[in-house]
Amino acid sequence: MTQTIVPSGFTQAAFDAFLAARREPAWLTAQRRELWEAFQAMPLPGRDEEEWRRTDIRLLRLDKFGLPVEGTGGAQLPEGVLTAGVTLGGRTATLNSVPVAQQLAPKWAERGVVFGSLDQLINEHSELIRRHLFTRAVNPHADKFAALHGACWSGGTFLYVPRGVTVDEPLYQLSALQGGGSDFSHTLVIVDDDAEVTLLAETAGDDTPSLHCGGIELWVGAGARLQYVNLQNWGSGTWHFGHQKALVGRDGQLQWTIGALGARVAKVNQHVGLIGQRANAQVNGVMFTEGRQHLSYHTLQHHEAESCQSDLLYKGALQDHSRIVWRGMIKVDPNAQKTDGYQRDDNLILSEGARADSIPGLEIEADDVRCTHGATAGRVDDQQIFYAQCRGLTRNEAVRMIVAGFFQQVFDRIRIECVREALGHAIGRRIREYD
Amino acid sequence: MAEILTIKDLHVSVDGKPILKGVNLVLRRGETHALMGPNGSGKSTLGYAIMGHPGYEVTQGTIELEADGATHDVLAMEPDERARAGVFLAFQRPMSIPGVKMADFLRHATTNVRNPQRKEGEDLIPMRDFRKELRAKMEQLKMDAEFARRYVNEGFSGGEMKRAEILQLAMLRPKFAILDETDSGLDVDAVRLASQSIAEIGGADMGILIITHHDKLLEHNRPQYTHVMLGGRIVETGGPELAEELHQRGYDRIRAAYPEAAAEEAAMSKSENAAAQLGVA
Numbered sequence: 001m002t003q004t005i006v007p008s009g010f011t012q013a014a015f016d017a018f019l020a021a022r023r024e025p026a027w028l029t030a031q032r033r034e035l036w037e038a039f040q041a042m043p044l045p046g047r048d049e050e051e052w053r054r055t056d057i058r059l060l061r062l063d064k065f066g067l068p069v070e071g072t073g074g075a076q077l078p079e080g081v082l083t084a085g086v087t088l089g090g091r092t093a094t095l096n097s098v099p100v101a102q103q104l105a106p107k108w109a110e111r112g113v114v115f116g117s118l119d120q121l122i123n124e125h126s127e128l129i130r131r132h133l134f135t136r137a138v139n140p141h142a143d144k145f146a147a148l149h150g151a152c153w154s155g156g157t158f159l160y161v162p163r164g165v166t167v168d169e170p171l172y173q174l175s176a177l178q179g180g181g182s183d184f185s186h187t188l189v190i191v192d193d194d195a196e197v198t199l200l201a202e203t204a205g206d207d208t209p210s211l212h213c214g215g216i217e218l219w220v221g222a223g224a225r226l227q228y229v230n231l232q233n234w235g236s237g238t239w240h241f242g243h244q245k246a247l248v249g250r251d252g253q254l255q256w257t258i259g260a261l262g263a264r265v266a267k268v269n270q271h272v273g274l275i276g277q278r279a280n281a282q283v284n285g286v287m288f289t290e291g292r293q294h295l296s297y298h299t300l301q302h303h304e305a306e307s308c309q310s311d312l313l314y315k316g317a318l319q320d321h322s323r324i325v326w327r328g329m330i331k332v333d334p335n336a337q338k339t340d341g342y343q344r345d346d347n348l349i350l351s352e353g354a355r356a357d358s359i360p361g362l363e364i365e366a367d368d369v370r371c372t373h374g375a376t377a378g379r380v381d382d383q384q385i386f387y388a389q390c391r392g393l394t395r396n397e398a399v400r401m402i403v404a405g406f407f408q409q410v411f412d413r414i415r416i417e418c419v420r421e422a423l424g425h426a427i428g429r430r431i432r433e434y435d
Numbered sequence: 436m437a438e439i440l441t442i443k444d445l446h447v448s449v450d451g452k453p454i455l456k457g458v459n460l461v462l463r464r465g466e467t468h469a470l471m472g473p474n475g476s477g478k479s480t481l482g483y484a485i486m487g488h489p490g491y492e493v494t495q496g497t498i499e500l501e502a503d504g505a506t507h508d509v510l511a512m513e514p515d516e517r518a519r520a521g522v523f524l525a526f527q528r529p530m531s532i533p534g535v536k537m538a539d540f541l542r543h544a545t546t547n548v549r550n551p552q553r554k555e556g557e558d559l560i561p562m563r564d565f566r567k568e569l570r571a572k573m574e575q576l577k578m579d580a581e582f583a584r585r586y587v588n589e590g591f592s593g594g595e596m597k598r599a600e601i602l603q604l605a606m607l608r609p610k611f612a613i614l615d616e617t618d619s620g621l622d623v624d625a626v627r628l629a630s631q632s633i634a635e636i637g638g639a640d641m642g643i644l645i646i647t648h649h650d651k652l653l654e655h656n657r658p659q660y661t662h663v664m665l666g667g668r669i670v671e672t673g674g675p676e677l678a679e680e681l682h683q684r685g686y687d688r689i690r691a692a693y694p695e696a697a698a699e700e701a702a703m704s705k706s707e708n709a710a711a712q713l714g715v716a
């Protein structure tokens with residue numbers, strides 16, 4: 001691995017050194033330069049912007065972080081939790097945005113599947129990637145963080161599944177942060193028509209202040225199926241900014257499950273575009289926060305074609321003084337008749353000091369649609385606790401069981417057992433005494 | 436040493452409003468008692484108070500449990516400690532717990548009740564043994580095996596809930612059981628089956644307090660004593676013939692014989708109506 005000295009902070013000198021160390025297609029370098037300028041020209045988002053009204057980033061010191069530096073690896077890669085007992089078809093791992101492992105079972109490589117570090121595959125698959133990177137999915141001009149990510153992404157994951165190929169072993173991606181590093185990973189998944197794949201992604205890290213500024217782009221072709229799980233499990237010092245978007249083509253099916261357990265502050269835009277007739281997207285969210293964590297999720301289910309279905313279910317439990325913000329939007333274009341859209345966000349408040357804001361929204365321009373939404377927030381039901389206690393469960397055991405049951409409704413939708421188990425255990429470990 | 440649940444001069448308030456006004460009751464292990472009385476007289480309140488519902492404040496009186504060679508001050512115990520000491524309440528309206536499977540709930544409950552010393556996090560009874568026992572009990576109660584996989588009382592019909600309560604009674608085998616209108620919501624055949632099952636589970640081994648408006652549940656559980664509650668007090672205690680009388684003729688004779696309690700009852704139901712009108716009941 002090349003050893004490059006890159007100054008810290010997001011300075012011009014640092015960016016030039018970052019670019020100089022990379023061997024990439026000219027179009028990409030040009031794109032990076034353009035987005036770097038956009039990043040520099042844009043102010044940090046302020047609280048006067050609706051998306052940022054509830055999310056305080058005044059304590060963020062961007063200049064304390066820096067561009068990814070090759071050769072800063074060497075530290076022990078933290079263990080993931082997501083894949084216990086699962087036979088994987090391949091895996092990639094990055095540490096502080098630097099690729100440290102990648103592997104794909106030969107049987108999948110032979111069938112034309114491409115999986116590995118986006119960094120390292122960009123030259124070989126330049127044209128394919130160019131057509132999909134920051135084109136219709138993630139908008140790198142969305143805000144300052146999107147632009148920074150577009151200019152500086154590194155490491156990352158590229159997955160391509162050719163037409164008609166079914167990959168029946170899950171693929172796995174681990175992104176790790178250590179020692180105050182930065183993670184700029186970009187995930188680009190292209191599932192060609194009638195292909196099928198499962199990708200399990202997770203993050204892990206220590207509790208030192210660190211930065212994730214990431215992007216996820218998922219392309220689901222006609223009749224294709226993608227199951228994508230991303231578990232955000234950073235340490236408690238991480239600032240997490242993410243722009244994530246999936247596009248689902250005609251008769252395509254996406255099941256996108258997010259888990260959010262870690263980070264100090266997370267601000268995520270999770271968008272799904274249903275761009276072909278009868279496309280179907282199911283979005284699941286499982287969140288558990290504690291301490292002073294702040295998670296802010298902004299979801300969009302954008303119906304751009306006829307007869308599509310989208311179904312979003314987020315569930316969060318909040319402990320201590322943590323806060324979860326969810327703003328959801330179902331947007332239906334004028335031509336997207338026979339849309340079936342659903343969104344729901346339920347929160348369980350485990351401590352007096354915790355707070356959940358749920359703000360569903362509908363923007364409907366077609367007339368033949370069915371769109372519904374719901375949101376709840378409440379404490380653990382005392383009557384349920386009493387009932388369980390009357391059957392011999394301690395108050396603590398009762399609360400644990402009730403909280404687990406609260407999440408079960410979303411677990412029931414997740415078909416991948418190891419994911420259900422990992423999330424269930426992670427949540428179980430975190431629940432403390434309930435008062 | 437005999438095992439006895441003794442309730443003395445029990446006063447209970449809800450939201451500061453007195454509901455029970457001095458209830459006395461002695462239930463010995465092996466005995467069956469019937470508790471009857473008009474709606475709103477305080478029967479369910481007694482059950483909740485015995486289990487320690489936090490919304491039901493005991494303002495006066497004592498509940499003692501003599502069992503396992505010791506005398507327990509029940510009012511000082513948490514609801515789960517009462518359950519593990521061998522007291523059980525079949526709820527008139529059981530709560531549902533979405534997302535928690537009946538079998539998982541009951542395995543946990545059964546483990547704790549059978550091993551009262553168990554600490555949180557210690558092993559549960561082995562899955563295989565538990566499943567086998569649960570399946571056998573469910574067959575006896577003519578319950579579909581699928582029941583165990585459903586979420587606790589979630590979407591259950593009235594009758595299903597009551598049968599689930601009896602199943603829990605059967606698994607937990609308490610020393611003392613209060614069955615609060617366990618017959619309501621069940622059809623005639625189901626009540627007969629419930630009556631038989633309760634007799635089989637309890638036999639001479641349990642102290643049972645059956646709260647009911649009917650006589651069917653008593654068919655196989657003939658009470659040695661029948662108590663009548665009115666206006667928050669037990670105003671009369673008799674034998675099995677009293678249950679028959681009340682079931683057939685209603686409470687007019689009782690109200691006439693105890694005008695003071697009847698006046699209390701009228702006052703309570705009036706404030707209940709007022710509360711209902713305000714939408715707070």
Ligand SMILES: Nc1ncnc2c1ncn2[C@@H]1O[C@H](COP(=O)(O)OP(=O)(O)O)[C@@H](O)[C@H]1O
Pocket residue numbers: 449450454472473474475476477478479480481490703704707716
């Ligand atoms: N949780 C409660 N909140 C308010 N009032 C209650 C509550 N529980 C019982 N009560 C009141 O106490 C009285 C007795 O109720 P209850 O014990 O349910 O009677 P029963 O079971 O004999 O029908 C009624 O007036 C009822 O309105």
Ligand SMILES: [Mg+2]
Pocket residue numbers: 478479480527615
């Ligand atoms: Mg009652």
